[in-house]
Amino acid sequence: MPPLASIDIGSNTLRLLVGMIEGQKIVRMRCEMVITRLAAGIGETGLLNADNMEKTVSVLKAFSDIISVYGISHIRAVGTSALREAKNSEEFIKTVFSETGIEIEVISGEKEADLTAKGVLFDLPKNSSSLIIDIGGGSAEWIFCQNSFPVEMGTIPTGVVKLFDNCIKSDPPSKSDIASLKKELDTVLSGLKTKIGHLINSRAVFIGTAGTITTLASIDIGLESYDHEKIHRHNISLEKLYDISGRLISIPLSERKKMIGLEPERADLIIPGILFTINIMELFGFDNILVSDNGLLEGALIKLSEKVS
Numbered sequence: 001m002p003p004l005a006s007i008d009i010g011s012n013t014l015r016l017l018v019g020m021i022e023g024q025k026i027v028r029m030r031c032e033m034v035i036t037r038l039a040a041g042i043g044e045t046g047l048l049n050a051d052n053m054e055k056t057v058s059v060l061k062a063f064s065d066i067i068s069v070y071g072i073s074h075i076r077a078v079g080t081s082a083l084r085e086a087k088n089s090e091e092f093i094k095t096v097f098s099e100t101g102i103e104i105e106v107i108s109g110e111k112e113a114d115l116t117a118k119g120v121l122f123d124l125p126k127n128s129s130s131l132i133i134d135i136g137g138g139s140a141e142w143i144f145c146q147n148s149f150p151v152e153m154g155t156i157p158t159g160v161v162k163l164f165d166n167c168i169k170s171d172p173p174s175k176s177d178i179a180s181l182k183k184e185l186d187t188v189l190s191g192l193k194t195k196i197g198h199l200i201n202s203r204a205v206f207i208g209t210a211g212t213i214t215t216l217a218s219i220d221i222g223l224e225s226y227d228h229e230k231i232h233r234h235n236i237s238l239e240k241l242y243d244i245s246g247r248l249i250s251i252p253l254s255e256r257k258k259m260i261g262l263e264p265e266r267a268d269l270i271i272p273g274i275l276f277t278i279n280i281m282e283l284f285g286f287d288n289i290l291v292s293d294n295g296l297l298e299g300a301l302i303k304l305s306e307k308v309s
Contacts, residue, residue, distance in 0.1 A: 001309060003029055005067045006300035007060070007077035009104060011039030011137030012161050012269065013211055014056060016063045017297045018070055021305040024123055026298055028228070030066060034059045035265040039082035039138040039161045048086045056092075057099055064100040076304040078115070078296065079106040081138030081159060109155025112296060113141035117150045119299030120209050120292045124148070124233070130205040131196070131284065134295055135212045135276050137161040137269075144196050152196055158188050160212060163272035172252050173271055181272055185279045193283050206286035209295035211266065212273030217291040219244055219261035232293035238281050241289075245274045 001020055008015040018030035036056045041049050067075060083089040083106045093104045107115070116134045132143040136159040143153040167181040217234040218226065248256060248270060257264040281289065
């Protein structure tokens with residue numbers, strides 16, 4: 001089978017995967033990731049920021065050039081929370097198509113959760129029950145699985161970009177910033193606890209995917225440069241997350257940007273990201289998180305492969 005391409009147009013990050021599905025393996029031929037913050041300011045204006053749209057289109061042009069080099073004819077590009085919510089997303093989608101030839105499919109939160117589950121469950125060991133969380137820039141998707149099969153899933157309409165914009169006003173974050181963030185997290189997560197709290201038992205495995213979680217793995221391992229093999233299936237204890245959180249919150253952004261394992265462009269958003277992760281673990285009584293470096297992007301590629309094979 002010739003290579004395929006999937007693109008995840010997220011609220012914070014753009015990602016490209018060029019690869020093939022061979023049996024129970026994803027063969028990664030090219031991976032790209034660029035932070036463009038497409039959703040920045042959307043909570044205030046309801047619109048995609050003009051500069052960030054321009055930056056995003058520019059990155060997608062580069063992705064299109066890479067796809068051309070591989071001679072790929074089957075592409076799936078999915079847009080998530082930012083494009084679901086923005087009043088001017090249609091204008092952006094038309095611009096992207098006219099300038100890059102990439103056709104963006106804006107997917108629902110539920111569809112996003114479904115594709116994320118497909119990617120995460122593809123090569124993880126089977127568990128009797130698990131909760132998968134994808135903490136994105138504008139939303140967070142969750143999937144409860146039994147015997148590695150999704151039985152409940154949904155979306156929470158907040159993510160790290162929104163939480164940062166709403167709650168973090170000081171550098172380093174003040175006690176009132178952190179209190180405000182925790183209060184907002186308690187509010188948005190209470191519904192999830194009500195919905196699936198009774199399904200979670202002591203044997204359930206907590207699995208995290210997407211940028212926040214993989215970044216926490218990178219910090220925990222102390223990676224100088226991103227390494228899929230080391231991050232994928234890495235385990236982080238809640239105690240370790242408390243330790244990392246204390247370090248992150250106590251230092252200014254300029255110092256955080258120098259921290260090993262933390263991309264400088266993610267140094268502000270990692271604060272709401274790690275607190276979101278800790279809040280969920282406390283809420284459901286998880287002591288560890290299993291990191292998956294597969295998620296929405298891989299799920300889209302797997303689904304595309306099934307369609308064209």
